[in-house]
Amino acid sequence: MNNEIHSVLPNIINHTLVTEAQYRELYEYSLRDPESFWGEQAKKYITWFEQWEKVFSGGFDKVDVHWFQGGKLNASYNCLDRHLEIRGDRPAIIWEGDDPKESEIISYRSLHEKVCRFANVLKQYGIKKGDRVCIYLPMIPEAAIAMLACARIGAIHSVVFGGFSVEALKTRIQDADCKMVVTANEGVRGNKMIPLKRNVDAALQDCPHVNYVVVVRRTKNSVSWDQQRDIWYHEAIARVNVECEAEIMDAEDPLFILYTSGSTGKPKGILHSTGGYLLYVAITHHLIFDYHEKEIYWCTADVGWITGHSYGVYGPLANGATTLLFEGVPNYPTSSRFWEIVDKHSVNIFYTAPTAIRALRREGDEWVTRTSRKSLRILGTVGEPINSEAWEWYFRIVGQERCPIVDTWWQTETGGIMISALPGATPLKAGSAAWPFFGVAPLVVDDNGNILPEGKMGKLVITQPWPGMLQTVYKNAERFINAYFREFPGWYLTGDQAYRDADGYYWILGRSDDVLKVSGHRIGTQEVESALVLHSAVSEAAVVAKLDEIKGQSIYAFVTLKIGVHPSEDLKKELMQTARNSIGAIAVPETIQWAEGLPKTRSGKIMRRLLRKIVDNDLANLGDLSTLADPTVVDELIKICQKK
Ligand code: WT7
Numbered sequence: 066m067n068n069e070i071h072s073v074l075p076n077i078i079n080h081t082l083v084t085e086a087q088y089r090e091l092y093e094y095s096l097r098d099p100e101s102f103w104g105e106q107a108k109k110y111i112t113w114f115e116q117w118e119k120v121f122s123g124g125f126d127k128v129d130v131h132w133f134q135g136g137k138l139n140a141s142y143n144c145l146d147r148h149l150e151i152r153g154d155r156p157a158i159i160w161e162g163d164d165p166k167e168s169e170i171i172s173y174r175s176l177h178e179k180v181c182r183f184a185n186v187l188k189q190y191g192i193k194k195g196d197r198v199c200i201y202l203p204m205i206p207e208a209a210i211a212m213l214a215c216a217r218i219g220a221i222h223s224v225v226f227g228g229f230s231v232e233a234l235k236t237r238i239q240d241a242d243c244k245m246v247v248t249a250n251e252g253v254r255g256n257k258m259i260p261l262k263r264n265v266d267a268a269l270q271d272c273p274h275v276n277y278v279v280v281v282r283r284t285k286n287s288v289s290w291d292q293q294r295d296i297w298y299h300e301a302i303a304r305v306n307v308e309c310e311a312e313i314m315d316a317e318d319p320l321f322i323l324y325t326s327g328s329t330g331k332p333k334g335i336l337h338s339t340g341g342y343l344l345y346v347a348i349t350h351h352l353i354f355d356y357h358e359k360e361i362y363w364c365t366a367d368v369g370w371i372t373g374h375s376y377g378v379y380g381p382l383a384n385g386a387t388t389l390l391f392e393g394v395p396n397y398p399t400s401s402r403f404w405e406i407v408d409k410h411s412v413n414i415f416y417t418a419p420t421a422i423r424a425l426r427r428e429g430d431e432w433v434t435r436t437s438r439k440s441l442r443i444l445g446t447v448g449e450p451i452n453s454e455a456w457e458w459y460f461r462i463v464g465q466e467r468c469p470i471v472d473t474w475w476q477t478e479t480g481g482i483m484i485s486a487l488p489g490a491t492p493l494k495a496g497s498a499a500w501p502f503f504g505v506a507p508l509v510v511d512d513n514g515n516i517l518p519e520g521k522m523g524k525l526v527i528t529q530p531w532p533g534m535l536q537t538v539y540k541n542a543e544r545f546i547n548a549y550f551r552e553f554p555g556w557y558l559t560g561d562q563a564y565r566d567a568d569g570y571y572w573i574l575g576r577s578d579d580v581l582k583v584s585g586h587r588i589g590t591q592e593v594e595s596a597l598v599l600h601s602a603v604s605e606a607a608v609v610a611k612l613d614e615i616k617g618q619s620i621y622a623f624v625t626l627k628i629g630v631h632p633s634e635d636l637k638k639e640l641m642q643t644a645r646n647s648i649g650a651i652a653v654p655e656t657i658q659w660a661e662g663l664p665k666t667r668s669g670k671i672m673r674r675l676l677r678k679i680v681d682n683d684l685a686n687l688g689d690l691s692t693l694a695d696p697t698v699v700d701e702l703i704k705i706c707q708k709k
Contacts, residue, residue, distance in 0.1 A: 226369025
């Protein structure tokens with residue numbers, strides 16, 4: 066790893082919120098006295114209807130953590146109402162359409178009105194506090210409006226990424242037992258149409274508890290219609306009142322569910338709270354992006370992911386910021402699109418993923434340098450480790466060596482950013498997420514839970530609760546404990562591998578479990594395997610990650626066919642389609658490798674570790690093969706993989 070320190074330029078220091086000395090002092094204080102630290106921040110960042118009785122209680126030993134118990138607030142009130150007086154006419158959302166000719170600016174006042182109207186629609190169709198509402202929308206303002214409207218009446222939203230398939234949508238609606246789905250007739254991305262309403266129609270064949278589907282008319286194309294069940298969004302909001310009082314919620318009432326993949330079984334419904342979550346995303350958005358009043362902030366993540374929730378919607382709006390929502394893709398109409406949007410709306414803070422940076426870097430500097438980008442001040446990255454080539458390009462070409470990069474490490478479960486530089490305060494090292502945020506206590510440990518010395522790679526755990534942490538896995542407390550607190554009782558297990566260097570910088574190297582990061586999207590190996598074995602020709606499948614220059618990782622699937630089935634290119638295509646149908650395009654294997662047999666332990670467990678080494682051609686480090694049931698399988702696999 067590159068240990069060079071990039072000095073941060075003076076114009077940044079002058080503009081910064083926290084200096085290095087302040088960081089150290091505050092960090093130390095936040096761990097020594099979390100009660101006082103978070104109590105003070107909660108008063109500063111959140112408007113409470115009633116103050117909490119206790120800042121936090123419980124801990125990781127019994128996994129009985131509570132934040133701001135007894136406190137009353139409403140997330141939508143914090144994101145809207147309280148800004149009206151001073152920021153009512155300021156833009157809350159700048160929406161940039163897929164087509165560069167389409168954009169819209171929505172002021173805080175107007176967003177407030179839209180949210181109140183839609184909240185009344187929810188109520189009119191029977192949605193009550195605690196009910197779950199599925200949001201399956203493209204990147205249009207209605208996505209944020211629907212989320213905030215749910216929050217306003219205390220309904221729990223479950224946003225499902227528009228790229229997920231019918232099957233994936235269905236299992237998420239069923240698991241959360243949603244009563245309503247909010248969707249669009251179609252989505253538009255890169256000038257292609259996505260049949261969202263058609264997917265919802267198909268998914269709802271097996272979801273008897275969904276009573277109503279609200280449909281935003283995004284395109285002119287018509288869709289099939291169920292008179293009893295389907296409601297046009299634009300008609301419904303025109304029929305209701307513009308006034309809707311924000312429901313008084315407990316700090317610990319759930320705000321939303323968001324599904325994410327783990328190393329076992331089906332995706333988990335990660336449940337986030339109202340008080341702790343909102344505070345955590347507000348403070349991290351403010352300090353890590355060094356947000357200053359009136360600046361234009363843009364996070365490119367889709368609202369279907371946690372980044373879109375925390376740093377596209379809740380964090381920035383809680384802070385009264387202007388957040389840009391982009392419907393399209395980085396390379397449509399051309400690979401200049403991101404930078405053209407930066408210039409068009411004078412974006413100051415830009416937050417994206419390494420995979421996008423790598424893909425744009427490959428297209429050449431010219432797409433970037435033909436734009437001005439003079440408004441940019443801070444750059445951010447998230448989702449997977451950023452390699453130093455991509456980092457340097459982002460820093461030098463995109464940011465013209467003027468803008469610090471915040472490499473932000475966090476997870477769906479953590480709610481907000483956990484490890485990151487603070488602009489101006491933290492000298493940057495390319496490829497390192499740098500230092501923990503206030504109140505975050507990470508440790509790197511070995512498999513037995515021994516704390517590792519500097520420079521030694523191990524498992525990353527968090528030893529103290531923080532306000533943004535997940536409350537549980539929806540309706541599955543046991544899975545919550547098993548996934549995060551079973552391996553090292555008393556600590557939260559991140560599932561990542563990392564080391565800490567002599568300057569206290571964390572270097573996150575990737576997952577230590579069976580979770581893949583493909584273009585920053587989180588996919589469980591078992592999920593893809595389960596999808597592949599749905600095909601009648603497949604006997605067994607084992608999925609591992611293969612290193613990929615642009616995507617970071619790609620999906621490499623070993624497939625054993627049933628006896629008598631002949632491998633063919635057509636069959637490969639069918640299997641890819643099976644993965645697409647069961648999960649979505651993000652889960653389609655890049656490579657399908659036919660295998661006569663898979664390496665298994667004597668107890669029948671597939672040794673994915675071995676498959677990973679074979680795929681990466683790391684044959685010198687295959688390790689101990691003596692536990693294999695049939696070691697000849699390995700030679701066979703090496704032979705066929707090398708033929709490629
Ligand atoms: C996993 C969580 C939370 C935002 C989007 C992803 C990886 C995330 C970084 C980073 C290295 C990173 C980790 C983590 N990851 N950010 N800056 N450097 N790795 O959320 O889908 O829940 O994925 O993304 O492996 O565990 P997610």
